[in-house]
Amino acid sequence: MRVQLADRIKLDQLAAHAKAHAFLLLAETGAPMRVSSTYRTPARNRQVGGVPNSFHLRRRAVDFTSDGNTLIRAAVLAWSLRVGPGCTGPEEVLLERLGLPGQHLHVAW
Ligand SMILES: [Zn+2]
Numbered sequence: 763m764r765v766q767l768a769d770r771i772k773l774d775q776l777a778a779h780a781k782a783h784a785f786l787l788l789a790e791t792g793a794p795m796r797v798s799s800t801y802r803t804p805a806r807n808r809q810v811g812g813v814p815n816s817f818h819l820r821r822r823a824v825d826f827t828s829d830g831n832t833l834i835r836a837a838v839l840a841w842s843l844r845v846g847p848g849c850t851g852p853e854e855v856l857l858e859r860l861g862l863p864g865q866h867l868h869v870a871w
Contacts, residue, residue: 766796775801777821780871782845783852784824787869790839793832798866799825817854817870826867830860833867840869 765773765788773784788795802810802818817823826836840855854870
């Protein structure tokens with residue numbers, strides 16, 4: 763799956779482990795997903811209403827956008843994918859606002 767340049771730039775801001783997971787998830791999902799958020803500064807996190815201890819502040823969370831069925835499939839995949847022998851998978855897999863404006867899949871590793 764080809765990852766668009768704008769999304770690559772966002773994914774480059776992640777910690778190495780989260781970045782590896784994000785690219786693997788995009789590849790395995792096999793349907794187009796865009797990246798709407800990765801790293802946030804504390805100011806940006808407050809602005810978008812993020813929780814104060816958000817994984818976005820620690821470069822460990824990604825928000826993906828797509829159609830609902832793709833996001834559900836990606837959520838299931840996110841739970842199962844591992845990037846190495848010691849990898850225990852994600853910390854958070856959250857389908858946010860599904861079926862509503864702003865729907866996205868939040869995954870933290
Ligand atoms: Zn998020």
